[in-house]
Amino acid sequence: MNNPLIKLADSAAQWQHTEISPQVEWATRRALLDWFATTLPGCVLAPATLLTEALQSGRGQGNAVCYVDGTLGSARYAALINATASHTVEFDDIFKDGGYHPGSPTIAAALAIAQQDGASLNQLHRAIIGGYEVGCRLTLAIQPSHYSYWHTTATVGTIGAAVSTAMLKHASASEIAHAIALASSFAGGHQQNLQGDGMAKAMHPGHAADAGILAGLAAANGVTGSLDSLHASNGWVAATSDSTGAWAAALDGIGNWTPITQMTIKNHGCCGHIFPALDGLKNMQLNTPFAVEDIVAIHVDGYNATFKMCDRPNPRSAQEARFSIQYCLAAQLILGGVRLSAFSQENLGRSDIRELMKAITVSEDVELTRGYPQKRTASIKMELASGENIHHFQATRKGDPEDPLTDDELIWKFNELASSVLAPKVVKDCQKLILYGTSVPTFLPLS
Numbered sequence: 001m002n003n004p005l006i007k008l009a010d011s012a013a014q015w016q017h018t019e020i021s022p023q024v025e026w027a028t029r030r031a032l033l034d035w036f037a038t039t040l041p042g043c044v045l046a047p048a049t050l051l052t053e054a055l056q057s058g059r060g061q062g063n064a065v066c067y068v069d070g071t072l073g074s075a076r077y078a079a080l081i082n083a084t085a086s087h088t089v090e091f092d093d094i095f096k097d098g099g100y101h102p103g104s105p106t107i108a109a110a111l112a113i114a115q116q117d118g119a120s121l122n123q124l125h126r127a128i129i130g131g132y133e134v135g136c137r138l139t140l141a142i143q144p145s146h147y148s149y150w151h152t153t154a155t156v157g158t159i160g161a162a163v164s165t166a167m168l169k170h171a172s173a174s175e176i177a178h179a180i181a182l183a184s185s186f187a188g189g190h191q192q193n194l195q196g197d198g199m200a201k202a203m204h205p206g207h208a209a210d211a212g213i214l215a216g217l218a219a220a221n222g223v224t225g226s227l228d229s230l231h232a233s234n235g236w237v238a239a240t241s242d243s244t245g246a247w248a249a250a251l252d253g254i255g256n257w258t259p260i261t262q263m264t265i266k267n268h269g270c271c272g273h274i275f276p277a278l279d280g281l282k283n284m285q286l287n288t289p290f291a292v293e294d295i296v297a298i299h300v301d302g303y304n305a306t307f308k309m310c311d312r313p314n315p316r317s318a319q320e321a322r323f324s325i326q327y328c329l330a331a332q333l334i335l336g337g338v339r340l341s342a343f344s345q346e347n348l349g350r351s352d353i354r355e356l357m358k359a360i361t362v363s364e365d366v367e368l369t370r371g372y373p374q375k376r377t378a379s380i381k382m383e384l385a386s387g388e389n390i391h392h393f394q395a396t397r398k399g400d401p402e403d404p405l406t407d408d409e410l411i412w413k414f415n416e417l418a419s420s421v422l423a424p425k426v427v428k429d430c431q432k433l434i435l436y437g438t439s440v441p442t443f444l445p446l447s
Contacts, residue, residue: 004247005230008137009177011254012130012163016170020125027261028125030410031132033434034093034265035086035107036441037414040421041340042088043068047199048081051206055081064112065442075112076213079161083108084206087153089340090322091417094264094272095132096400098139098156099147099305099373102259104205105157106131109212110164114440119168124440127164129260134180135160136259138230141250144373145242147191147305154189154204155240161212162219169220181225183215184236195309195323265410267399268338270322273306276378277325277362278332280394284382287392292333292356294384300325301365301379303372311362318343330356340420376400411435 020028042048052068059066060074066081086092086104093103107128114124135156139146146152162183166176189207193200219225229235230245237245268278277300284290300306302325312324321327321343330353331342341347368377376397382390396402405413411431418427433441 003227003231004141004245004251005180005227006173006177007251007254008134008230009163009180010173011137012134012167012176013171013173014255015126015130015133015258016167020122020129024129024258024261025125027263028128029435030265030407031093031103031128031260031263032107032111032441033410033414033431035103035111036430036434037410037417038089038091038093038103038266039067039082039086039108040418041091042085042202044421045085045088047202048085048088048206050199051081051084051203062116063118063442064115075109075116076210078115079108079112079209079213080206082112082206083209084202087205088202089269089343089417090271091266091269091413094266095136095139095259095262096264096376097262097374098136098143099152100136100139100156101153101205102132102135102157102160102263104153105208105212106135106160106164108205108209109161109216110168111440112209113165113168113213113216115442117168119440121438121440123168127167129258130167130176131160131164132260132263133254133258134163136262137250137254139250141230141245141247142237142241142243146240147373149191150240151189151191151194151201151204154208155187157205157208158187158212158215159183161209162215163212165213165216166220169216171216171220175219175222177227178224179216179219181227181229182219182223183212184229185225186211186215187236197317197320199319201319262401264397264400265405265413267397267405267409267413268328269340269342270328270338271310272376272397273302273310274323274325274328275397275399276376276394277302277306277329277380278338279396279398280378280380280392281329281332283394284380284390284392288390290382290384290390294386295333295356295359296383296385298329298360298383299381300329300360300362301368301381302362303368303375303377304364305372306378307362307364313357313360315348318345318348321348324357325362326357326360327353329360330354340417
């Protein structure tokens with residue numbers, strides 16, 4: 001077998017000089033706009049606010065923007081804080097087929113290095129594309145088994161961030177390969193800290209961005225790792241999945257398509273495993289109008305991750321509620337959507353939402369599990385007080401490549417989320433800068 005690590009590094013290195021098509025450039029600008037959309041509201045929440053206080057002495061000198069307080073510091077410091085903020089409100093992008101949020105760690109690292117070094121916008125875009133290329137393709141080699149114990153955004157995110165960093169340091173293909181090798185030793189983040197109590201989940205991409213920058217800077221300056229790190233019998237893929245890698249799938253189509261053009265942009269502010277049920281419920285309302293008070297019971301059959309991660313009938317915090325299918329479905333029915341406000345303390349304690357949650361159950365359908373992660377589906381059954389039973393099968397999620405958010409819908413999302421922390425004029429100016437500007441975004445003053 002040809003070394004897959006070398007192939008992945010070469011694919012990233014190609015983006016240092018190859019022509020970027022209008023489609024790929026626009027997808028990159030969309031990804032960057034979406035990163036700011038999900039990062040900014042996380043800047044006023046824990047754990048990013050707590051980390052900013054805790055790590056003040058390590059801020060360092062530099063030109064990288066920490067968006068939590070709008071101040072400058074070292075690239076590693078800013079990337080750690082910003083990536084943590086980016087993963088807090090659960091609106092960050094997804095590479096569906098790999099079960100991976102590439103934007104939070106990859107863009108945080110790339111943006112911080114670009115700001116630190118005064119890179120051009122073109123260089124930033126190329127680094128983001130390359131980081132997505134390697135990270136997203138790597139998930140295809142390890143999923144779905146990797147996800148049984150590991151959080152891909154934490155693990156693979158470290159490698160994506162390392163690639164972007166190395167590219168911005170003008171690394172050769174060989175140096176990018178060593179960045180991948182080094183990053184594979186730094187990549188961590190397990191499922192219990194993804195699914196359990198606490199704030200560790202949001203810190204996963206923060207650590208990934210920080211550790212990825214370490215690997216990228218080291219490799220660009222001549223530090224080496226084992227180039228067999230990914231595929232060796234005792235390497236990273238074997239250690240974190242049930243095989244030595246589905247490399248044919250991971251490497252298929254390199255040069256013909258690039259993952260950043262195949263991203264899911266989140267349309268709800270919660271765990272993506274709940275999305276098929278939310279979209280299905282909306283379609284049921286459109287097809288067979290009913291009142292909330294008419295609902296006797298709702299049952300969702302989902303794939304394994306929907307049941308395993310999102311069966312939370314009594315969430316106690318906003319973070320738990322974002323992973324509760326009972327809460328999110330009830331909130332959509334009563335509030336009209338699952339946006340930022342759905343997780344306010346007022347709404348979390350609403351008696352009508354809590355009462356409706358009692359009627360909602362979820363279980364695993366093994367047939368739906370067989371299609372995961374490429375297919376994200378749900379089967380929903382509803383019983384009404386009239387005795388009528390409604391059934392709906394939701395085959396897609398709004399925001400996935402099969403049903404993407406339009407540019408207008410993405411801009412509306414950015415305006416909505418950014419407006420929670422920025423003044424209206426600043427929101428408009430930032431949107432234009434990211435989508436149509438010619439320089440790296442730098443300072444976004446919080447209102």
